Amino acid sequence: MKQPPLSGKKVFGRGRETLWRRLHLIPGIPVFILAVIAFATIFGSYITPYGPNVGNLYNQFIPPCWMEGGSTEHLLGTDYFGRDMLSRLIVGARISLSVSLITVSIAGTLGTLLGLISGYAGGKTDTVIMRVVDSWLAFPIILLAILFAVVFRASYSSVIIILVLCVWPRYTRLVRGEALAIKEQDYVALARVAGASPFRIMLKHIFPNVLPTVLVLVTFQIAEVIMLESLLSFLGVGIPPPTASWGSMTADGRDYIATLWWLSAIPGLAIFLTVLSTNLLGDWIRDRLDPKLRVV
Amino acid sequence: MQRYILGRFIQGIVSVILVATTVFIIVRMTGNPLDVITDPRITEQERQAVAERLGLDQPVIVQYGRYIASLAQGDFGKSFQSQRPALELVIERLPATIQLTTAAMFVALVIALPVGVYAAVRRGSTLDAVVRLLAFSGQSAPPFWTGIMAIWIFAVILGVLPCGGRSGIQSIILPAATMGWFGAAGIIRLTRSSMLDVLGSDYITMARAKGLPEWIVIWKHGFKNAAIPVLTYCVLLFVLLLSGAVVAETVFAWPGVGRLMITSVHNRDFPVVQAVIILVSIFYIGANLIVDILYAWLNPKIRYQ
Numbered sequence: 001m002k003q004p005p006l007s008g009k010k011v012f013g014r015g016r017e018t019l020w021r022r023l024h025l026i027p028g029i030p031v032f033i034l035a036v037i038a039f040a041t042i043f044g045s046y047i048t049p050y051g052p053n054v055g056n057l058y059n060q061f062i063p064p065c066w067m068e069g070g071s072t073e074h075l076l077g078t079d080y081f082g083r084d085m086l087s088r089l090i091v092g093a094r095i096s097l098s099v100s101l102i103t104v105s106i107a108g109t110l111g112t113l114l115g116l117i118s119g120y121a122g123g124k125t126d127t128v129i130m131r132v133v134d135s136w137l138a139f140p141i142i143l144l145a146i147l148f149a150v151v152f153r154a155s156y157s158s159v160i161i162i163l164v165l166c167v168w169p170r171y172t173r174l175v176r177g178e179a180l181a182i183k184e185q186d187y188v189a190l191a192r193v194a195g196a197s198p199f200r201i202m203l204k205h206i207f208p209n210v211l212p213t214v215l216v217l218v219t220f221q222i223a224e225v226i227m228l229e230s231l232l233s234f235l236g237v238g239i240p241p242p243t244a245s246w247g248s249m250t251a252d253g254r255d256y257i258a259t260l261w262w263l264s265a266i267p268g269l270a271i272f273l274t275v276l277s278t279n280l281l282g283d284w285i286r287d288r289l290d291p292k293l294r295v296v
Numbered sequence: 297m298q299r300y301i302l303g304r305f306i307q308g309i310v311s312v313i314l315v316a317t318t319v320f321i322i323v324r325m326t327g328n329p330l331d332v333i334t335d336p337r338i339t340e341q342e343r344q345a346v347a348e349r350l351g352l353d354q355p356v357i358v359q360y361g362r363y364i365a366s367l368a369q370g371d372f373g374k375s376f377q378s379q380r381p382a383l384e385l386v387i388e389r390l391p392a393t394i395q396l397t398t399a400a401m402f403v404a405l406v407i408a409l410p411v412g413v414y415a416a417v418r419r420g421s422t423l424d425a426v427v428r429l430l431a432f433s434g435q436s437a438p439p440f441w442t443g444i445m446a447i448w449i450f451a452v453i454l455g456v457l458p459c460g461g462r463s464g465i466q467s468i469i470l471p472a473a474t475m476g477w478f479g480a481a482g483i484i485r486l487t488r489s490s491m492l493d494v495l496g497s498d499y500i501t502m503a504r505a506k507g508l509p510e511w512i513v514i515w516k517h518g519f520k521n522a523a524i525p526v527l528t529y530c531v532l533l534f535v536l537l538l539s540g541a542v543v544a545e546t547v548f549a550w551p552g553v554g555r556l557m558i559t560s561v562h563n564r565d566f567p568v569v570q571a572v573i574i575l576v577s578i579f580y581i582g583a584n585l586i587v588d589i590l591y592a593w594l595n596p597k598i599r600y601q
Contacts, residue, residue: 139580143577146557146561146573150561151566227436230438231440231543234546236558236562250441254444257447268445275437275438276432279435279436
């Protein structure tokens, strides 16, 4: 007869749980995928012989090389305009990564700074800033992005501005929470007694302690921004054509899904793998740096 | 309790006004709001007329006042494309979107709640690991891609479902499933962690000690308490899905509000875009209000803050 457990948690097969944790310990696959993408981003233009926006209408709709009708000249086939898919995919990687890295750097810096000020200053400043952050976060991001897209013409820089505006409040809220806890510590009080200016205290004492948490958020945000950028491009309000973005490539292929399924499948798969790898990496970093944040 | 509701309600109205103000500011930020607000095809004289009517030569405060007043009366302007009032266009399309969103929520809940509960109950097992992996991937896969792949698999290869449009119960399955899948991932994770918290409580141990059948322990005692944070998340998710419906409607050609907004953006039909944004914001703020009230009703500690 099975012994009912004393607590509610039935822990099944400790071996399995340890295996999951162990697999998690080695971020091999995500790092590999991300390394491939980073490599393609940096060295891509030297590998592919074709320009991403150069089309040859005689070469329309060539399937990928492993399919019937495909050739090794165009490893991943061509699209409606005869443009090489592989080259476009590589440019798309460059765009996704650069947009997300720039966005996260700007938003992260701004948001962290505001969070530090809000958390350390406290009082009215804190209340005002947090009110703004809360109402900002409460608003659906897509609507904000679309509103911007209809008012300003879409371009590379406008997309970055939109994404920064959508993303900065998370940092502020996170950093402010941490700063509130840290400023009660003894070494902060000591610094204040020693006559350090608030700015110095924020930068030299509080900031290094919130950094691990911020880094975890940064990795997850990179994934989220890649997803958002591809979503905006898919809807036609992101990076404008003819620049290849994975999102707009997926949108272009939608009309041909019945026959030329790879036009949508491949860029979409690229987005999926990149976002998945970044998320897994973020999970791993979080487990290392700040287990408190684990959402089981 | 009434005071709490009243307070939240007033906050809601303030938020709606804030949204309208943001739209106002953003449009004015472009430097030449006429380019945005007016149809590019009209003559110079008509432009002047619009400029006068909007009082663009007047101080900003006056413009703002007129703007808020016209919004309050339900005048969102006329669509450039169809010359019909923007509000009317939006309301026309609203039932389709609500239908899709409700179906998606249904799919998400039906899948996610039992899966989340059992992943928590059988924590550490293979089922748990598989579920967590699926939920994780579900949140990493772009919804427009899963939608297109779903069309490819079910409509093109298998041929069992239509690939788009709104034509009957078969046509709602794919879009609802795509949207629901994305929402389900979040619900699964939240249900699982909430359930894990609850299962460690004393009253669960007590229920087991009393000799109650396991399913009563899990569902009647465990789930009812674990459901509170999930419930609040779900109401918010509903409205999030409303705006996420933009993607599903675009992929599956579903004639709803989201698709209206996208086509309006491409046509630079500003009044419609403005109408959609403000109306969806009202929905969103309303949903938040309901969640707050519900939460306060379920958990009396909150009322007295």
